[in-house]
Amino acid sequence: xxxxxxxxxxxxxxxxxxxxxxxxxxxxxxxxxxxxxxxxxxxxxxxxxxxxxxxxxxxxxxxxxxxxxxxxxxxxxxxxxxxxxxxxxxxxxxxxxxxxxxxxxxxxxxxxxxxxxxxxxxxxxxxxxxxxxxxxxxxxxxxxxxxxxxxxxxxxxxxxxxxxxxxxxxxxxxxxxxxxxxxxxxxxxxxxxxxxxxxxxxxxxxxxxxxxxxxxxxxxxxxxxxxxxxxxxxxxxxxxxxxxxxxxxxxxxxxxxxxxxxxxxxxxxxxxxxxxxxxxxxxxxxxxxxxxxxxxxxxxxxxxxxxxxxxxxxxxxxxxxxx
Numbered sequence: 001x002x003x004x005x006x007x008x009x010x011x012x013x014x015x016x017x018x019x020x021x022x023x024x025x026x027x028x029x030x031x032x033x034x035x036x037x038x039x040x041x042x043x044x045x046x047x048x049x050x051x052x053x054x055x056x057x058x059x060x061x062x063x064x065x066x067x068x069x070x071x072x073x074x075x076x077x078x079x080x081x082x083x084x085x086x087x088x089x090x091x092x093x094x095x096x097x098x099x100x101x102x103x104x105x106x107x108x109x110x111x112x113x114x115x116x117x118x119x120x121x122x123x124x125x126x127x128x129x130x131x132x133x134x135x136x137x138x139x140x141x142x143x144x145x146x147x148x149x150x151x152x153x154x155x156x157x158x159x160x161x162x163x164x165x166x167x168x169x170x171x172x173x174x175x176x177x178x179x180x181x182x183x184x185x186x187x188x189x190x191x192x193x194x195x196x197x198x199x200x201x202x203x204x205x206x207x208x209x210x211x212x213x214x215x216x217x218x219x220x221x222x223x224x225x226x227x228x229x230x231x232x233x234x235x236x237x238x239x240x241x242x243x244x245x246x247x248x249x250x251x252x253x254x255x256x257x258x259x260x261x262x263x264x265x266x267x268x269x270x271x272x273x274x275x276x277x278x279x280x281x282x283x284x285x286x287x288x289x290x291x292x293x294x295x296x297x298x299x300x301x302x303x304x305x306x307x308x309x310x311x312x313x314x315x316x317x318x319x320x321x322x323x
Contacts, residue, residue, distance in 0.1 A: 115246040117217035124215030150197040160186040
């Protein structure tokens with residue numbers, strides 16, 4: 001073996017010893033650690049699962065607490081809204097009943113006013129066919145002469161005419177459709193005698209037939225026009241009908257009799273009688289004229305269709321004031 005020299009350099013023997021110790025240390029580092037067993041893995045998995053469960057439970061508890069608060073608020077609002085809806089339904093039901101009651105009362109009052117209007121016209125006669133050439137000053141003596149021809153035995157006092165005038169609307173441009181003359185007599189029985197005489201002896205003026213009608217309220221005439229399909233079907237089916245006051249339509253055939261009070265029940269009434277209603281088609285030219293008049297275009301005054309000679313025309317529309 002070599003020994004260390006005096007200059008401090010290691011000897012050969014010392015160098016070999018050092019190299020031997022270094023090789024032993026490197027071999028110790030290369031030795032593998034103890035491997036994990038299944039129990040170790042299970043323990044680690046249990047710890048991880050416990051941590052995850054704890055975190056998840058805390059997060060869920062926090063969210064559930066927030067949801068509970070929101071649910072309480074929504075429940076309170078829902079209860080409040082349900083109470084409001086219930087109160088609204090109660091009030092709506094009460095208002096609906098009140099509205100129906102008011103509608104019934106309004107219809108009752110309208111029927112009463114219509115009946116009073118017609119009763120105030122009981123002594124009126126609407127005369128159609130006297131030309132416009134008869135001036136207002138000549139209307140009264142002309143009408144009185146016609147009445148005297150129908151009731152020659154009546155005195156001047158019985159044939160007393162309170163007033164007589166044309167229908168209160170502008171005259172038409174067609175000379176064949178003069179305005180009606182409304183006449184009010186003093187005595188109702190005399191008026192009835194004149195109407196009966198006019199039905200049995202057709203009155204004339206200047207060799208032209210004139211027609212007598214009962215003066216009626218505009219609302220009554222409107223209802224009668226709306227029932228025109230029904231009255232036409234009744235005539236075609238052999239049913240006899242008669243108008244009544246307050247407004248009603250009495251129908252009779254043999255021993256069967258029925259009464260209609262409301263225009264809205266016309267279809268049901270016809271179905272009950274077993275008759276078919278035919279509604280007239282609207283004239284497109286007339287619809288165009290009406291549309292033009294509403295838009296400010298040129299207006300055409302309507303003319304009444306001329307009745308056949310020997311047959312009375314339909315009841316006219318009334319746009320005059322109560323006489």
